[in-house]
Amino acid sequence: MVNILSFFVWILMFQPCHSLCFPVANDIVTNYSSSSLSTVPKNLSNLTNILDLSQNNITEIYMQDFAPLHQLKYLNLSSNKINNLAPAFFRSNQKLECLDLSRNQLMNVECDFLHNATSLKYLDISENNFLSLTLGKAFSFLQDLEYLSLGSRKTIKFRKDDLKEISGKQLQEVSIKLKTLSEYDPSAITILRTTKLHIVLPSIKSFHFLKNVLDDAFNTSDILTLSNFECCQKCNHLSVDCCQTCSKINNGMNQCCSDCSHYIESFKVLGKYSRVQNLSLQHLTVDWETFAKILKIIWDSSVEKLSVSNMKICQVRQHLSWFFLQKQLKSFTLRKINILPFYFSQAIIYDVFEELKVENLIIYESGMIFLTCPKKQNTYKLIDISDNSFTSDFFFQGCSTLKHLETFILKQNRFVQLFEVSNMTTYMTSLKHLDVSQNQLIFDEVRICPWTNSLTKLNLSSNKLTDSVFTCLPSNLEILDLQKNNIYTVPKVLKNLNNLKELYLGANKLANPPDCNKFRNLEILFVEANSFHEPSSTFLQSCQRLTVLNAASNPFTCTCNLRDFSTMNKNTHIEMIGWPKSYCCAYPDVLKGTLLKDFYLSEVTCSPTLLLVIVLGTMFVIAILIGLMCRFLDLPWYLRMTWQWTQMKRRTMKTDSYQLSENLVYHAFVSYSQHDYSWVKEQLLSNLEERNLRICHHERDFIPGKGIIENIINCIEKSYKSIFVLSPNFIQSEWCHYELYFAQHQVLSEHTENLILIVLEPIPQYLIPSKYYKLKSLMAKKTYLEWPNDKNKQRLFWANLQAAIGVSLTAPRQGSISVHND
Structure with missing residues (x-):
């Protein structure tokens, strides 16, 4: 039974306990009150600080019952049937401060069981079966005793020296119940030294x-x-x-x-x-x-x-x-x-x-229902008539004799009309504090409320007031409490309450906190348990003098609009009541329950202007980098060549070996101008043949005795690809044109992609004669390879060319390399 619930139950049930014995939050409470026990439980925790065994049927208590409880501070044994305790009973409980043995059957008021209970501050032994109030020697050792309650159910005698053992102690409070008194010696009580005395x-x-x-x-x-x-x-x-x-x-x-x-x-x-x-x-x-x-x-x-x-x-x-x-x-x-x-x-x-x-x-x-106005000037400074049945009808209306009244408490009555309450204060020229909370106040009339000008603190909480209440407020208020009403918004058109320093609007239905521009000196604002999702930016900007804010338990929507509010505790001097546990996201669902202190959105996410600047800036930097790369690193060429290599690889992978004609002998037929022969021989042939590619070269592979055109056609048909080395010289060669024509014709007839164009030197379109319209068409439609003069780029060039040719052929026949030049 040791839990936090027992702690609160003990506070409620252990009513005899004085404020001296009020527990602290970390005390371990064991509560067996009203459990029909006849003996002390054996399973008590040795760490127990508070033990309540009241209202049971316990008759006998043994020393070993409490001996292990070395941490025991508060013990309630009231309302049992205990008739005796052994001497020095609490010698193992050196920390015992509060002991309640009231309403038992103890006979001996000398209380020898108190020996060694030297830390005792609170002792209640009233309503036992004592026959006198003669305290024993044990009381003289209670040096810390502050509260003592004495009394008996039996008829008792109270003699002069009964209290001499505590006569030298300065006590805070003594309670003596003399309802059954049968004998009393004068001055028996005056021996006491106590701040408070209670006599029954x-x-x-x-x-x-x-x-x-x-x-x-x-x-x-x-x-x-x-x-x-x-x-x-x-x-x-x-x-x-x-x-x-x-x-x-x-x-x-x-x-x-x-x-x-x-x-x-x-x-x-x-x-x-x-x-x-x-x-x-x-x-x-x-x-x-x-x-x-x-x-x-x-x-x-x-x-x-x-x-x-x-x-x-x-x-x-x-x-x-x-x-x-x-x-x-x-x-x-x-x-x-x-x-x-x-x-x-x-x-x-x-x-x-x-x-x-x-x-x-x-x-x-x-239960009072009315008070009449004093007939003469009165000395009242405070009137508190809380928890009665007063109504505002005629109550103190026009009363001009309460000019000294400063505080008027009317809470928990039956007042209905706020206008009548304001009218009641008209002549109370010294009134500063008015409390009309927990009534049934409404204000629906468009009337000027005649408040006294002296009023600085007004409590209208727990009523039925709506937004219209703001049109019926005294102008000199410094503290205004409107909690627990039906207020949805603070009107925009509102006379300025320039002196207002504290405003309490908790537990209403506000969709937004009020704009502090209407309350320029506001220092404390409570708007907890309302209905607003995103405090507006104008609210944050307007509350420059705010030092304390309670906006807990609202259904916050965690979006960009809430970023400034969620960082208020860090970025301002404002004290946030309930922070951070009572500030959670309610929307969107993915963030529900997330504490506002853990909610974060970046500045870029929440600022379209900044995002646009970053995007445009990034694009500008990229454009500059691309320009520099194009200027100094020839990036477009690399990109183009890489694209060509990729495309060639793709086409090659799609071409299966069975698709190749059985009479293919060469990987490629080369057509070039005689003026480009040195490049073909030194660069093209040497690099391709190093890669085990068979090239058809006309000087080696044309068959003697056959016509040139027949040899050209024969070589093209026996080659997987046809390579054309394009240059201004190529354009001037008639035979090159024939070879291009025949190769293109093969493309159209067999639906293959066997043309490879290598641009050795740039050829402006205007230099190509109109009769070579097919060459123009090919260069316009077909991707070609450009020969780079930069040696660093040539490796990629050869890789692209090999990828374009790349196919496996059967073993070469004699004279398998064919190259033609004009």
Whole structure:
């Protein structure tokens, strides 16, 4: 059961624990509360820091149960049936700071089991079966003790020296439950040195001890809490049946229906001499008259802050007329006030607050529906009436007597019209902070809202307001909270809120964050949990003074438009609340869940202008490089020759050996001009024959006795290719022309590609006579090889020529090389 969930469950369930015992996040929590256990579990982790065994049926605890828990800091054993613990029980738990043993059956208040528990700060041993409150020697060793709660279910005696073992310690808080008190020595409480004191007063049966208890309580601590008031005045013919009301409260017992003079007389000590400045009264059941008399005594005393909570008023009968004579309190708090009679004059209650002299008035969780405007200038600086049932109808409308009011808290009521709320503030010339959150406010009217000019902080969160609310705002605001409304956009036409420094718009339906040009001094902006995908660039540019931004939990679309926003945390001084875990891509689907800090698109991808510049620049550089290569490296020639070689290889691969005629003898027949003979002999023949190619040369291979034309035709037919060495000299040769004609005719008749043109020297088209139109056509349509003078290029030339000829022939016959020249 050791997990993080147990940690939070423990916080909720371990209610008796003081703030001294509040755990930290890395504490290991083991929670066995309400598990019907009768013994301590044996499988507890030795690393446990917090152990909750409350609300079980454990009767016996043995020392070895907790001996291994050396890291134990907080132990809750409340609401069990433990009746005894061995001396020095916690000697193995040197780090134990908080121990709750309340609501058990311990008999011995000396608590010898506390020996060696020297780190203890919080101890609650109330509501056990002690017969007295005489603390044992073990308490004198608790040097770090700050909180102590004492009390018993049994009738107890409280003597003067019962608390002497802690008399020298300065404690933060002491709680003593004296509901079952049977004997009390005066000054038994005053021995304490504590900042806060909580006394649960004796029941009605022990009224005769009440005065002494209160005398001591009023002079022991500056901060005092008194609880367990149960008294209603005796019934008379002028009132409702008070006894019947009290009987309902106390399950049929009329014990509270008695003379309450004991309480009133006991409280009079508070007015004569007392050190109490902060007084809290809890769990009261009184009639209005008794409560009024007690209030009068308090107002005349040293008390500056008064709090009354969980009070049931069983009778409301008379008006109070004494408040205007009393001094002013700093704070008066009423919480959970329940007036039991259904029919009574509401004016009796409201009149009290008309005359009440107090700086801070707090009334919450009391079901109040109305307050009247004070008749005279009042001293209220703060009014908090949260969690009641107030409505804006006529509430403080036109009220001009609250000129000193600075803070007005109206949250969690039933206010509906924002205009009426604004109108209520008109005469509150000192009002700075107004909170109307968690109501039902709307604003649909086109009206000017008459806010007071002094208002600087306005909380309108958790209402039903729409975009129109921006037309009904005070102009001097510095802090505006509009979270959890129905706002879709901040209107473009908007009066400038130049003083606004903090704007809270979280949990609305905004499609875009607001433009800060409308809020020029904005420093803090919360727009979390809205509906915007891509914060606009104008938003980023306009928020120059922004220091804190919360835009978490929005459905961000991770495109180029989001690049500036995703790098805001790096590139600006703005603190991003929730960064980076709460900033994720929602679209596109391929990036869904990706953190914005991990989302990246390059500048080139997102800038068309830059991309165009790079593309054009690259093309320009390539063009220059191509030009330089063409100029200095003759790149076009290499490209052309490589292309020719590739094409020739392709054609050669397509030509199977079976396709060749059986009478082929030569790889090639060479036709050239006699003027080019030296190149043919020294370059062409020598290189081709080195590569084992058979060349038909007319000087060797023409058959004597036959005509020249017959020999030409015969050689062409017996050669796989016909090579023509073209030059200006070739054009002047008649025989060369014949040979070209016959070779071309063979191409057309056999559908082969057997012509190879070698341009030895460039031949301008205009030099070719018109009668050689076939040569012109061939040079225009057919790829030819150019002889390079550069020796570095000649290797590629021969490779191309061999690839063009490349074919395997059968063994040569005698006189297999044929070359013809004119």
